[in-house]
Amino acid sequence: MERSLISGIAHSDHPIAAPVSAANLDKLLRRTRLREGARILDLGCGEAMWTLRALELFPGSTADGVDISAGALAAAAKDAEARGLGERIRLHEMGAAEFRAAEPYDLVLCVGSTHAFDGLTPSLRAIGQLVRPDGLVLVGEGYWETPPSPELEAEIGTYPDLAGLVAQAEEPGYRTVYAHTSSLGEWDEYEWSWTGSLIRWATDNPGADGDAALAAALEHRDMWLKGYRGKLGFVTLLLRRAS
Secondary structure, eight states, X not given: OOHHHHHHHHTTTOTTOSSOOHHHHHHHHXXXXXXXXXXXXXXXXTTOHHHHHHHHHXXXXXXXXXXXXXXXXXXXXXXXXXXXXXXXXXXXXXXXXXXXXXXXXXXXXXXXXGGGGTSHHHHHHHHXXXXXXXXXXXXXXXXXXXXXXXXXXXXXXOOOOHHHHHHHHHTTTEEEEEEEEOOHHHHHHHHHHHHHHHHHHHHHSOSHHHHHHHHHHHHHHHHIIIIITTTEEEEEEEEEEOO
Protein backbone atom coordinates (compact mmCIF):
# COMPACT_ATOMS: atom_id res chain seq x y z
CA MET A 1 0.00 0.00 0.00
CA GLU A 2 1.10 3.56 -0.68
CA ARG A 3 2.16 5.51 2.40
CA SER A 4 -0.41 8.23 1.66
CA LEU A 5 -3.23 5.67 1.64
CA ILE A 6 -2.09 4.19 4.94
CA SER A 7 -1.90 7.68 6.43
CA GLY A 8 -5.38 8.55 5.17
CA ILE A 9 -6.90 5.44 6.74
CA ALA A 10 -4.94 5.89 9.98
CA HIS A 11 -6.19 9.45 10.42
CA SER A 12 -9.82 8.73 9.51
CA ASP A 13 -10.95 8.76 13.17
CA HIS A 14 -8.58 11.56 14.21
CA PRO A 15 -8.56 14.09 11.32
CA ILE A 16 -6.66 16.68 13.37
CA ALA A 17 -3.69 14.44 12.45
CA ALA A 18 -1.61 15.44 15.48
CA PRO A 19 -1.71 14.65 19.22
CA VAL A 20 -3.92 17.68 19.87
CA SER A 21 -7.52 17.64 21.09
CA ALA A 22 -10.28 19.57 19.34
CA ALA A 23 -10.55 21.92 22.33
CA ASN A 24 -6.83 22.69 22.29
CA LEU A 25 -6.85 23.13 18.52
CA ASP A 26 -9.52 25.83 19.01
CA LYS A 27 -7.49 27.43 21.80
CA LEU A 28 -4.40 27.63 19.60
CA LEU A 29 -6.33 29.10 16.69
CA ARG A 30 -8.18 31.65 18.82
CA ARG A 31 -4.83 32.88 20.20
CA THR A 32 -3.90 34.02 16.69
CA ARG A 33 -6.56 36.78 16.89
CA LEU A 34 -6.56 37.08 13.12
CA ARG A 35 -7.72 40.33 11.55
CA GLU A 36 -10.74 40.61 9.27
CA GLY A 37 -9.89 39.27 5.82
CA ALA A 38 -6.81 37.40 7.03
CA ARG A 39 -4.89 35.16 4.64
CA ILE A 40 -3.99 31.68 5.91
CA LEU A 41 -1.57 29.11 4.48
CA ASP A 42 -1.37 25.48 5.64
CA LEU A 43 1.75 23.61 4.49
CA GLY A 44 1.20 19.85 4.63
CA CYS A 45 -2.49 20.43 5.29
CA GLY A 46 -3.69 16.83 4.85
CA GLU A 47 -7.48 16.97 5.07
CA ALA A 48 -7.17 20.63 6.17
CA MET A 49 -8.88 20.22 9.53
CA TRP A 50 -6.80 23.02 11.11
CA THR A 51 -7.43 25.41 8.24
CA LEU A 52 -11.15 24.75 7.90
CA ARG A 53 -11.60 25.33 11.61
CA ALA A 54 -9.66 28.60 11.33
CA LEU A 55 -11.97 29.72 8.52
CA GLU A 56 -14.97 28.99 10.75
CA LEU A 57 -13.49 30.92 13.67
CA PHE A 58 -12.47 33.94 11.59
CA PRO A 59 -15.21 34.94 9.12
CA GLY A 60 -13.88 36.77 6.09
CA SER A 61 -10.56 34.96 6.14
CA THR A 62 -9.35 32.91 3.15
CA ALA A 63 -6.86 30.07 2.92
CA ASP A 64 -4.55 28.00 0.78
CA GLY A 65 -3.82 24.37 1.66
CA VAL A 66 -0.83 22.50 0.25
CA ASP A 67 -0.29 18.73 0.34
CA ILE A 68 1.12 15.93 -1.82
CA SER A 69 -1.81 13.59 -1.16
CA ALA A 70 -4.58 13.78 -3.78
CA GLY A 71 -6.82 11.70 -1.54
CA ALA A 72 -6.39 14.00 1.46
CA LEU A 73 -7.05 17.08 -0.67
CA ALA A 74 -10.18 15.50 -2.13
CA ALA A 75 -11.43 14.84 1.40
CA ALA A 76 -10.57 18.43 2.36
CA ALA A 77 -12.51 19.80 -0.61
CA LYS A 78 -15.55 17.67 0.26
CA ASP A 79 -15.43 18.78 3.90
CA ALA A 80 -15.04 22.43 2.88
CA GLU A 81 -18.17 22.24 0.72
CA ALA A 82 -20.11 20.53 3.50
CA ARG A 83 -19.19 23.34 5.90
CA GLY A 84 -20.00 26.06 3.38
CA LEU A 85 -16.34 27.05 3.09
CA GLY A 86 -15.60 25.93 -0.46
CA GLU A 87 -15.35 29.49 -1.79
CA ARG A 88 -12.79 30.48 0.84
CA ILE A 89 -10.13 27.80 0.42
CA ARG A 90 -7.84 26.85 -2.46
CA LEU A 91 -6.11 23.48 -2.43
CA HIS A 92 -2.79 22.76 -4.12
CA GLU A 93 -1.41 19.28 -4.82
CA MET A 94 2.35 19.75 -4.51
CA GLY A 95 5.19 19.50 -2.06
CA ALA A 96 5.15 22.16 0.65
CA ALA A 97 8.67 23.29 -0.24
CA GLU A 98 7.58 23.91 -3.85
CA PHE A 99 4.76 26.34 -3.01
CA ARG A 100 5.23 29.98 -3.97
CA ALA A 101 2.97 32.82 -2.82
CA ALA A 102 1.81 35.85 -4.79
CA GLU A 103 1.56 37.83 -1.54
CA PRO A 104 2.39 37.09 2.10
CA TYR A 105 0.08 35.46 4.63
CA ASP A 106 -1.12 36.55 8.07
CA LEU A 107 -0.85 32.99 9.42
CA VAL A 108 1.18 30.04 8.17
CA LEU A 109 0.62 26.56 9.63
CA CYS A 110 3.12 23.72 9.46
CA VAL A 111 2.01 21.13 12.02
CA GLY A 112 3.81 17.82 11.86
CA SER A 113 5.12 18.63 8.38
CA THR A 114 8.58 20.11 8.89
CA HIS A 115 10.03 16.98 7.24
CA ALA A 116 8.90 18.53 3.94
CA PHE A 117 11.68 21.10 4.41
CA ASP A 118 14.18 18.69 6.03
CA GLY A 119 13.67 19.96 9.55
CA LEU A 120 12.43 22.75 11.80
CA THR A 121 15.05 25.39 11.06
CA PRO A 122 14.83 25.19 7.26
CA SER A 123 11.03 25.09 7.57
CA LEU A 124 10.92 28.35 9.52
CA ARG A 125 13.40 30.01 7.20
CA ALA A 126 11.25 29.08 4.21
CA ILE A 127 8.08 30.17 6.00
CA GLY A 128 9.73 33.51 6.68
CA GLN A 129 9.43 34.20 2.95
CA LEU A 130 5.69 33.46 3.03
CA VAL A 131 4.45 35.28 6.13
CA ARG A 132 3.91 39.01 6.67
CA PRO A 133 6.54 40.92 8.69
CA ASP A 134 4.04 41.07 11.59
CA GLY A 135 2.55 37.66 10.80
CA LEU A 136 2.17 34.46 12.80
CA VAL A 137 3.28 30.86 12.42
CA LEU A 138 1.80 27.74 14.02
CA VAL A 139 4.39 24.96 13.90
CA GLY A 140 4.02 21.55 15.53
CA GLU A 141 7.12 19.48 16.23
CA GLY A 142 8.38 16.61 18.35
CA TYR A 143 10.91 16.87 21.18
CA TRP A 144 12.38 14.43 23.68
CA GLU A 145 10.77 14.55 27.13
CA THR A 146 13.57 12.33 28.43
CA PRO A 147 16.90 11.49 26.75
CA PRO A 148 16.34 8.51 24.42
CA SER A 149 18.56 5.49 24.10
CA PRO A 150 20.79 5.52 21.00
CA GLU A 151 18.64 2.74 19.55
CA LEU A 152 15.38 4.67 20.07
CA GLU A 153 16.84 7.88 18.68
CA ALA A 154 18.08 6.02 15.61
CA GLU A 155 14.58 4.60 15.08
CA ILE A 156 12.52 7.75 15.77
CA GLY A 157 14.84 10.61 14.89
CA THR A 158 17.02 13.30 16.40
CA TYR A 159 15.10 15.91 18.40
CA PRO A 160 16.14 18.42 21.07
CA ASP A 161 14.48 18.77 24.47
CA LEU A 162 11.67 21.32 24.83
CA ALA A 163 13.96 24.20 25.79
CA GLY A 164 16.23 23.40 22.87
CA LEU A 165 13.28 23.21 20.48
CA VAL A 166 11.98 26.64 21.52
CA ALA A 167 15.45 28.12 21.09
CA GLN A 168 15.76 26.47 17.68
CA ALA A 169 12.35 27.82 16.61
CA GLU A 170 13.20 31.38 17.68
CA GLU A 171 16.69 31.48 16.13
CA PRO A 172 15.49 32.27 12.55
CA GLY A 173 13.83 35.48 13.79
CA TYR A 174 10.67 34.57 15.72
CA ARG A 175 9.29 34.98 19.23
CA THR A 176 7.05 32.42 20.96
CA VAL A 177 3.79 34.12 21.95
CA TYR A 178 1.92 30.96 22.98
CA ALA A 179 2.29 27.19 22.87
CA HIS A 180 0.44 24.00 23.61
CA THR A 181 2.36 21.01 24.94
CA SER A 182 0.43 17.84 24.16
CA SER A 183 -0.51 15.70 27.16
CA LEU A 184 0.03 11.98 27.43
CA GLY A 185 -3.74 11.60 27.08
CA GLU A 186 -3.71 13.48 23.79
CA TRP A 187 -0.84 11.29 22.58
CA ASP A 188 -2.70 8.12 23.59
CA GLU A 189 -5.90 9.25 21.87
CA TYR A 190 -3.94 9.99 18.71
CA GLU A 191 -1.97 6.73 18.70
CA TRP A 192 -4.90 4.46 19.59
CA SER A 193 -6.92 6.14 16.83
CA TRP A 194 -4.03 5.83 14.33
CA THR A 195 -3.39 2.15 14.96
CA GLY A 196 -7.01 1.22 15.64
CA SER A 197 -8.35 2.78 12.44
CA LEU A 198 -5.83 0.79 10.40
CA ILE A 199 -6.57 -2.46 12.23
CA ARG A 200 -10.32 -2.00 11.78
CA TRP A 201 -9.82 -1.29 8.06
CA ALA A 202 -7.54 -4.31 7.68
CA THR A 203 -10.13 -6.56 9.32
CA ASP A 204 -12.82 -5.29 6.94
CA ASN A 205 -10.58 -5.64 3.86
CA PRO A 206 -8.89 -9.04 3.83
CA GLY A 207 -6.24 -9.55 1.19
CA ALA A 208 -2.89 -8.02 0.30
CA ASP A 209 -3.87 -4.44 1.18
CA GLY A 210 -5.44 -5.53 4.44
CA ASP A 211 -2.31 -7.47 5.33
CA ALA A 212 -0.15 -4.44 4.57
CA ALA A 213 -2.37 -2.15 6.67
CA LEU A 214 -2.32 -4.56 9.59
CA ALA A 215 1.45 -4.93 9.42
CA ALA A 216 1.88 -1.14 9.39
CA ALA A 217 -0.46 -0.74 12.37
CA LEU A 218 1.23 -3.40 14.48
CA GLU A 219 4.74 -2.18 13.66
CA HIS A 220 3.75 1.37 14.60
CA ARG A 221 2.00 0.24 17.77
CA ASP A 222 5.05 -1.69 18.94
CA MET A 223 7.31 1.29 18.24
CA TRP A 224 4.96 3.50 20.29
CA LEU A 225 4.15 1.23 23.24
CA LYS A 226 7.60 -0.34 23.55
CA GLY A 227 9.59 2.70 22.49
CA TYR A 228 8.60 6.35 22.54
CA ARG A 229 5.41 6.44 24.68
CA GLY A 230 6.01 8.91 27.51
CA LYS A 231 9.41 9.85 26.07
CA LEU A 232 8.62 11.71 22.86
CA GLY A 233 6.70 14.94 23.33
CA PHE A 234 4.88 17.20 20.88
CA VAL A 235 4.50 20.95 21.11
CA THR A 236 2.63 23.39 18.89
CA LEU A 237 4.28 26.80 18.99
CA LEU A 238 2.57 30.05 18.04
CA LEU A 239 5.39 32.22 16.73
CA ARG A 240 5.46 35.85 15.69
CA ARG A 241 8.03 37.42 13.43
CA ALA A 242 10.54 39.38 15.52
CA SER A 243 11.05 42.03 12.86
